[in-house]
Amino acid sequence: MNDYKKYSLSIRLIHWIMALLIAIQFVTILYAKVMGEEGSLTFLMIQLHHASGILVLLFLILRVVARNIGKYPELPATYFSKREQMHAKVGQYLLYILMLFMPVTGYIIMDSSPYNVHFFQFAMPDIMQEKESTMNVVMELHEIGAWVIGFFVLGHIAFVIKHHFAKRGARLVRRML
Ligand code: HEM
Numbered sequence: 001m002n003d004y005k006k007y008s009l010s011i012r013l014i015h016w017i018m019a020l021l022i023a024i025q026f027v028t029i030l031y032a033k034v035m036g037e038e039g040s041l042t043f044l045m046i047q048l049h050h051a052s053g054i055l056v057l058l059f060l061i062l063r064v065v066a067r068n069i070g071k072y073p074e075l076p077a078t079y080f081s082k083r084e085q086m087h088a089k090v091g092q093y094l095l096y097i098l099m100l101f102m103p104v105t106g107y108i109i110m111d112s113s114p115y116n117v118h119f120f121q122f123a124m125p126d127i128m129q130e131k132e133s134t135m136n137v138v139m140e141l142h143e144i145g146a147w148v149i150g151f152f153v154l155g156h157i158a159f160v161i162k163h164h165f166a167k168r169g170a171r172l173v174r175r176m177l
Pocket residue numbers: 022025026029049050051052053054056099102103104105106107109110117142143146149
């Protein structure tokens with residue numbers, strides 16, 4: 001049966017670009033942590049962490065706009081119970097909140113630190129005053145948020161894979177390709 005509905009091209013593109021950017025966030029910071037503070041590659045990784053994090057925020061804005069224009073394909077009621085549809089929806093909203101929370105807290109850490117936020121060599125707007133206590137608190141929040149978004153992304157992938165194979169006719173993965 002080929003009656004599944006795809007997400008719009010813009011949502012599909014943004015979904016995969018953002019998944020890649022978020023993966024870059026974890027790889028860059030893990031590299032920096034494993035290799036230590038010294039070294040030009042570590043410096044590049046940290047720069048990449050900031051730049052790709054800022055891109056997450058920009059793409060998130062585009063994504064919210066794309067979601068609100070045009071048709072949005074709900075999960076097919078023939079395959080998903082009301083409860084499963086509700087779980088999927090709550091999970092998606094939490095992912096959206098986390099995709100906002102992470103770049104915003106990341107930006108605040110850098111903005112309240114003695115350094116400016118950079119998008120590679122371009123200086124970003126300096127919004128906050130330098131304040132060590134703010135930086136420390138928000139750093140904690142950013143670290144907790146990183147665990148939470150990591151957990152939810154893994155849960156999301158598990159949900160998709162499980163239902164893709166359990167309800168083959170729904171073509172879950174195809175909807176996003
Ligand atoms: C989706 C966006 C982001 C994700 C998923 C993310 C993820 C992470 C992770 C996993 C860590 C390591 C936490 C730990 O120590 O346990 C981290 C640390 C950090 N992030 Fe982000 N981040 C994001 C955006 C940003 C942005 C936009 C900035 C700044 C402009 C930023 C600045 C930092 C800083 C300064 C640290 C601390 C590095 C250190 O420990 O020396 N992050 N982030």
